[in-house]
Amino acid sequence: MPDAAAAFSVKAQDSDSIPLDGMTPRDRRRVSNWLLTICVMLLGMIALGGATRLTGSGLSIMDWRPVTGILPPLSHAEWERQFELYKGIPQYKILHDGFGLAGFQKIFWAEWTHRFWGRMIGLYLLLRLVWFAATGVLTRALILRLALFFVLGGLQGAIGWFMVASGFRADSTAVEPVRLVLHLSAAFILYVAILWTALSIRFPRPSIIPDRQAGRRARAILAVAIGLISLTIIAGGFTAGTHAGFSYNTFPLMEGRLIPEGYGKLSPFWFNWIANIPAVQFDHRLLATLTALCVGLVLLIGARANLGERAHRGVILLGWAVLAQYALGVTTLLLVVPVPVATLHQTFAAVLLSVAVFTLHALRGVGRAS
Template identity: 50%
Template structure:
């Protein structure tokens, strides 16, 4: 069983009622996971439309309503006009222009608050109805804590965009924010899968299949972290050719920065090259996994083929995003498919766990 059913000790009726609630709890967690996918898409659109720095206050518990009076709009706009992004990039923007960039950031924050309410409210309602296994409470508390941390990290990221002479947020903080979103999504989905009737057949998946899926998943995760730096440094707005970069396979200037390790995070040529290289390795591993899954058949074939198919789609989407110099729609889609890819990998890893008696 996925949970320790012996702790805390429960009478038979209570234990049975909690077990009977598993499907409802799983459905609620799947709704939360779906809301996180929307949140990631909103986050991508917010970043790519340059909206992320338009709200200079952090009010995680209040701040549900947008500005309701002209005076409040003017107050927020006046705050925005003090930051380097306005002074160096958007100087001359009027209130109407400010309102345009405001709404996506507002919606992103509002959706985050809603996820918190659906999560906490759902947990409370299910617990009060006696439907939530007590053994699950610590895990849910941890997930809630991670969600709160994500809100804090979001603000920590946004605050880095207000530093003198900075017109965008820190790529390190952006990547942490994106990475934590993926982690929370994976943990929520995994927990939901734990509660659904087991899809495991009792047979052990062939070792090459397990190995290739895990390698492809690990490579996809590293590719995504590298992608965070491509997004954060805006490296996708340069070297807009594929497969060559400035006419070479490995771009000139790959190792220009010192200390050398900085190239991986701050040198646009290296940041983009690494993302391409890791993506190509992920693609190769995912194709191998697809071949092994095809041979292995059910119950592993379908989820692994979906995962591999998403890797192929994400690879092609990445190339299109690059060649078209990161249009908002394609960039947002690339970010959204990344979170779907995490989901597909979680389903595969869950299904491929060693069989239990």
């Protein structure tokens, strides 16, 4: 048994940048299951964030209390105090004037649930990390990596408050689009980092790819597709932040034009990409279409080649995922951004990215001999 464990340790070290010395297959399953559970929780967080934004609930909590904020108002007086704070910002005066305490409580609970769920993710990560470290399950390098994820999660909470605070300005009824995109992007970066780590622990040895030449082509194009998915998510954040989805609710043309009138009306030109509604929505559409075409090319290569079971399964799932996400995007647009469909569209962007990352991870072995 010691010889087998040593052999596994050497192979694991040789195959991945994550040191797994001494971790048994059972330990690897336990740790990867824990991290994959966190990924599922983060998907829920992304969904809650989308619902919070779409219902205009994000500005209902006017103070940031990282620790004591875990408790909601416990008395009528505290509810009234929170409501009075909310009455002082433009969003209430312009959008919700007169909707009463019951209406305020409805949006408050949506935002409180979003923040509470984020705290639960952090707590679950920390407690299991301490337990696994104390019982000798984790390597030193892995402890440091996972501790960094915990710190980044706390930073993500701070970025969230930085975003929310931008909606308290005297001339605003919503958060700044740039801060919204920063918050969204940080969430996705953390999500992908945890997912990749979980997969590397679960599958420490790269799969053997029988058709390595096709595998290299598929992996290169898939890397481009992941870049396009990321850019599409960022463009989607600006679409949400500028409320661009409520305009040009036809497809594929925008008011009868392929490229909408007024695309480049702002100066400097790059400012159109983050603040000009016609340009923001067109860019989101264009990037989504390029993503779908790129994934289609991966599917065309992968379906004809022998990439191994795991990579082949990933490629097929990726084709279905991009089709579903594209359909959700068009449906969201044509129905003028209904909350349930739009929330699902945002959440499924993370699902699509997850399948792409899983497939890329399965193709790590394209440069290795059988």
